Amino acid sequence: MPPIRPHVVIVVADDMGYSDLGCFGGEIATPTLDRLGRAGARLSRFYNTTRCSPSRASMLTGLHPHQAGIGILTSDDRPDGYRGSLNERCLTIAEILQTAGYATCLSGKWHLTSDVWNPSDAWPTRRGFDRFFGTLSGCGSYYRPTTLARGEQHVESEGQRRGSSTPTPSPTKLRSSSGRT
Numbered sequence: 001m002p003p004i005r006p007h008v009v010i011v012v013a014d015d016m017g018y019s020d021l022g023c024f025g026g027e028i029a030t031p032t033l034d035r036l037g038r039a040g041a042r043l044s045r046f047y048n049t050t051r052c053s054p055s056r057a058s059m060l061t062g063l064h065p066h067q068a069g070i071g072i073l074t075s076d077d078r079p080d081g082y083r084g085s086l087n088e089r090c091l092t093i094a095e096i097l098q099t100a101g102y103a104t105c106l107s108g109k110w111h112l113t114s115d116v117w118n119p120s121d122a123w124p125t126r127r128g129f130d131r132f133f134g135t136l137s138g139c140g141s142y143y144r145p146t147t148l149a150r151g152e153q154h155v156e157s158e159g160q161r162r163g164s165s166t167p168t169p170s171p172t173k174l175r176s177s178s179g180r181t
Contacts, residue, residue, distance in 0.1 A: 005100075005102070008093075008097060008102070009036065009040070010059065010093070011033065011036065012055075012056055012059055012108075013033075014052045014109070021033050021034065021037065022034040023037030023038060023042060024037070024042070024044075046058075046059065049065055051072065051073060052073075052109070052111055052138055053065070053070050053072075053073045053074050053111045053112060053138060054070050054071075054072070054073075056111060056112060057069070057070040057086060057112055060086075060092045060093055060094070060112075060127075061086070061090045061091065061092055061093075062093070063090055066082065067089075067090065068086055068087060068090045069082055069083055069084070069085055069086050069087030069089075069090070069122075070082060070084065070085075070086065070112065071084065073111075073138065074111060074112065074113060074114045074137075074138070075114065076114040083114060084113075084114035085112065085113045085114045085115070085120065085121075085122035086112050086113070086121075086122045086127060087122075088121060091128075092127045092128045093128070094106070094124075094127060094128030094129045095127060095128030096128070097128070098128050098130070103130055104128055104129045104130050104131070105129060105130060105131040105132070106124045106129045106131070106132045106133075106134060107132075107133050107134055108134045108135075109134055109135050109138060110123070110124050110132070110134055110135065110136050111135075111136070111137060111138035112124075112127075113136060116136035116137045116147045117147075117154075119152040123136070123152060125151055125152055131151065132149065132150070132151055133149070133150050134148070134149065135147050135148055135149070136149055
């Protein structure tokens with residue numbers, strides 16, 4: 001019988017300090033994250049870059065953010081700076097896991113492309129994620145998201161309950177958007 005492959009779940013929580021989580025000694029009650037931390041591998045040698053996009057680029061690629069194409073955030077600062085999108089010279093962990101036969105999914109904030117309106121090689125569905133439901137930009141409202149996407153389709157209107165401003169993701173549609181399981 002072949003060995004059972006582990007499930008891989010990476011949680012990136014912006015604006016939290018290393019010791020904010022209970023499983024790392026924090027004072028904030030984080031029982032769900034604590035359970036994940038106790039049952040899995042806890043990374044303790046990752047250094048953030050004080051900003052979400054560069055830290056996320058490093059976490060997903062294992063590279064310094066400048067090597068991955070992200071300078072400060074996702075502004076296209078060429079010709080003198082970075083293009084603000086993941087470049088084609090780096091692989092994401094999702095791309096590597098796909099080659100090993102894993103199904104991959106990203107839910108949440110991507111914030112690794114300078115063009116949030118037109119699908120490009122820096123979109124999550126083209127960087128190893130079979131499925132994506134989330135926001136493409138950063139610094140937005142989760143209650144009225146302006147760049148909410150499912151796969152490569154903008155679905156901002158889908159994120160609104162009738163008569164409410166609270167987003168409502170549809171797990172059924174998320175599951176059915178890819179042939180992989």
